[in-house]
Amino acid sequence: MIRIAVCDDERPVRESIVKALRRYGSETGTDIEIAEFTSADELLNRYPEKLDLLLLDIYMPGTDGMDAARRIREFDPKVCLIFITTMYQRAIEGYKVRAFGFIRKPVSYVEFSHEIGDAVKRIEQSRGKDHVITIKSSGKSYRVPVSQISYCEVRGHYISLCINGEISEYRCPIRELEEQLKEFGFFRCHASFLVSADSIQEIRQTDILLKDGNTIPISQRKRKSFLNDLSEYLGERI
DSSP: OEEEEEEOSOHHHHHHHHHHHHHHHHHHTOOEEEEEESSHHHHHHTOOTTOOEEEEESOOSSSOHHHHHHHHHHHOSSSEEEEEESOGGGGGGGGGGTOOEEEESSOOHHHHHHHHHHHHHHHHHHHGGGOEEEEEETTEEEEEEGGGEEEEEEETTEEEEEETTEEEEEOSOHHHHHHHHGGGTEEEEETTEEEEGGGEEEEOSSEEEETTSOEEEOOHHHHHHHHHHHHHHHOOOO
């Protein structure tokens, strides 16, 4: 279930967005729940619980969308935010409220469905932070929370996982682990290393500095494909 709020003071625009969302849900098999708001003030007063995606007009009477977004970020830093607007001159302000993107009015379904598809993918990936994978090693099964893994390293027939800063070893193929982790933002930066995009602090010429202070190598052979994969995953666009 993807919970979506649409906030626009113009009824025809709001109806066209809801229609496009339902079409997207039908075409992709995505289960969506939609709440409609006619103003930013109404949205702020009746903000939905566990909201995944907010489609927000910028220019509205009373509190405008950008001001509402600033206030929303104070209590909901995680909601995926897309502005629907003709006011591209204010797009730079979107960086300050961590907007995922912008959709132009009048709404084109092709552009709309592409942007919504990217947003849904990001939402599903972020949910992976609470996901648990199962690793089979030497006849035993181990359940490991994805959010606790910063990187994986191949060491002979063993895989070393850095879990909450501590190294744990398992006997399993890295390709099997890579298959489980790829949808949660883990990418090959080296033939022997998988790294979590969310754990990266800085990408340098020959290595990657992680938020926990560890460094892992990045090979020249993998560098281009790794950066492309990372860019697509992070994919926040204006």
